[in-house]
Amino acid sequence: MNRIVFITGATSGFGRAAARRFAAGGWSLILTGRRVERLQALQEELSPQVPVHVAALDVRDANAVRQVVAELPDGFRQVRALINNAGLALAPQPAQRVELDDWHTMIDTNVTGLVNVTHALLPILIETGAGASIVNIGSVAGKWPYPGGHVYGATKAFVEQFSYNLRCDLLGTGVRVTDIAPGLAETEFTLVRTKGDQAASDRMYQTTTPLTAEDVAEQMFYVANLPDRININFLEVMPTRQAWSPFAIDRD
Numbered sequence: 420m421n422r423i424v425f426i427t428g429a430t431s432g433f434g435r436a437a438a439r440r441f442a443a444g445g446w447s448l449i450l451t452g453r454r455v456e457r458l459q460a461l462q463e464e465l466s467p468q469v470p471v472h473v474a475a476l477d478v479r480d481a482n483a484v485r486q487v488v489a490e491l492p493d494g495f496r497q498v499r500a501l502i503n504n505a506g507l508a509l510a511p512q513p514a515q516r517v518e519l520d521d522w523h524t525m526i527d528t529n530v531t532g533l534v535n536v537t538h539a540l541l542p543i544l545i546e547t548g549a550g551a552s553i554v555n556i557g558s559v560a561g562k563w564p565y566p567g568g569h570v571y572g573a574t575k576a577f578v579e580q581f582s583y584n585l586r587c588d589l590l591g592t593g594v595r596v597t598d599i600a601p602g603l604a605e606t607e608f609t610l611v612r613t614k615g616d617q618a619a620s621d622r623m624y625q626t627t628t629p630l631t632a633e634d635v636a637e638q639m640f641y642v643a644n645l646p647d648r649i650n651i652n653f654l655e656v657m658p659t660r661q662a663w664s665p666f667a668i669d670r671d
């Protein structure tokens with residue numbers, strides 16, 4: 420059986436690790452992201468192992484998404500797993516000090532982008548039927564509030580509820596839907612969130628033991644390779660060294 424995975428945000432972090440994990444598992448890869456040179460490097464690395472198709476794609480652009488899906492070459496059309504991974508956080512400061520554009524960028528990418536890709540691929544996934552999967556990447560930030568989480572956490576709450584609602588509508592098609600919600604994981608995520616502050620990113624990860632991109636890729640691979648009869652609805656995964664704090668209380 421030709422198993423084909425479509426990965427958004429394959430140029431870094433979880434998405435790139437997923438490309439490597441699915442390649443190791445013998446899946447054909449459709450790799451997308453905005454940084455073309457990184458896609459090409461990944462294609463060069465993995466195409467000796469499995470068929471790889473790459474496409475430059477900004478998930479915020481619904482027309483571009485439709486076009487990439489419409490132009491999938493022979494051998495890559497019957498997608499079996501969609502990994503909706505592209506996303507970002509911006510503006511870790513309190514809500515009252517955030518630029519409105521940063522909120523819009525998170526909504527446009529994490530919400531609009533994710534629904535753009537889902538909408539474009541749904542007909543194909545339904546045609547694939549039993550065993551097909553949509554794996555949406557949520558976050559612990561979608562369930563648990565924290566200072567500076569504002570719109571980022573809200574976009575990931577959308578991902579969780581959208582995943583459940585999709586399941587309702589897809590009942591009977593064989594297509595599965597999972598929201599994987601990771602906690603702290605070391606990728607370029609904090610570099611992006613802080614707009615290039617490498618020292619802040621290092622501080623976030625250096626004195627603890629975060630999840631790795633490979634840990635999350637393993638969970639994506641596990642979910643997409645389960646027997647057809649099993650649907651994991653929600654998978655929240657934190658590093659052992661992360662937990663919750665007591666309520667914050669404002670005192671005189």
Ligand code: NDP
Nearest residue numbers: 428430431432433452453454477478505506604606607608
């Ligand atoms: P990275 O910054 O390492 O990777 C993010 C990926 O998303 C990149 O490949 C980037 O590609 C892509 N991306 C961003 N914006 C767009 C866009 N407009 N169009 C297409 N692709 C885009 O971060 P992570 O790997 O950590 O993040 C992956 C997902 O995991 C995100 O949804 C994030 O919210 C989520 N997450 C991360 C956690 C963490 O602690 N790291 C924990 C929980 C969830 P390019 O720039 O080339 O387009």
Ligand code: 8X3
Nearest residue numbers: 558559560601602603
């Ligand atoms: C990324 C994890 O804890 O920074 O979604 O929100 S966290």
